[in-house]
Amino acid sequence: MRRLLIGIIFLAVIAGGVFFLARLPALRKPARPAQPSSASALGKNEMLLKVYFPKREGTDLVEEKRAIRKTEDKLTQLNALLAELHKGPVSADSRAIFPPDTFPRTIFLSQDGTLYINYHPKVLETPLGPYDEIMLVRSIAKSLIYNFPDVKALVILVSGASRHNLGLHLPARGRYILPQIVAKKR
Numbered sequence: 069m070r071r072l073l074i075g076i077i078f079l080a081v082i083a084g085g086v087f088f089l090a091r092l093p094a095l096r097k098p099a100r101p102a103q104p105s106s107a108s109a110l111g112k113n114e115m116l117l118k119v120y121f122p123k124r125e126g127t128d129l130v131e132e133k134r135a136i137r138k139t140e141d142k143l144t145q146l147n148a149l150l151a152e153l154h155k156g157p158v159s160a161d162s163r164a165i166f167p168p169d170t171f172p173r174t175i176f177l178s179q180d181g182t183l184y185i186n187y188h189p190k191v192l193e194t195p196l197g198p199y200d201e202i203m204l205v206r207s208i209a210k211s212l213i214y215n216f217p218d219v220k221a222l223v224i225l226v227s228g229a230s231r232h233n234l235g236l237h238l239p240a241r242g243r244y245i246l247p248q249i250v251a252k253k254r
Contacts, residue, residue: 124217129206132157183223185224
């Protein structure tokens with residue numbers, strides 16, 4: 069009788085382990101929430117942003133809508149936009165553009181409408197090809213144009229200093245004028 073009881077307990081433990089391991093991938097990666105379809109689907113403390121990601125094939129950008137917490141502080145809204153861009157796309161038609169685990173350290177919006185985004189040097193650890201580098205800047209630029217039309221230019225810094233380039237392809241010194249960057253398709 070004792071062996072039968074030990075056998076049943078052993079089988080129950082094995083069955084529980086198999087069940088847990090079968091569900092493990094679902095437990096590790098939570099499902100991404102669906103995009104809000106319109107402003108009417110938002111809560112009263114949310115606002116709708118349009119964020120743009122590179123299309124999986126080609127040089128176009130794909131629009132996705134994201135809901136963020138409504139706030140009057142422009143820097144908080146800009147940080148939320150950048151956070152959504154860094155999370156990556158929900159759509160299977162587009163792809164993530166930012167290297168993993170790279171987020172802005174700080175941002176600053178000058179009176180002339182130039183947004184300064186300051187990254188940690190880790191952003192340079194994942195080499196980007198010329199196409200990806202251009203699409204990264206275009207993705208930020210188009211997202212800014214459609215959500216914050218008063219932002220006119222973009223400066224990307226690494227450790228508080230402008231660099232000669234981001235990944236040896238696209239000059240990063242100086243300002244990117246937003247409408248010019250979005251219009252260029254290379």
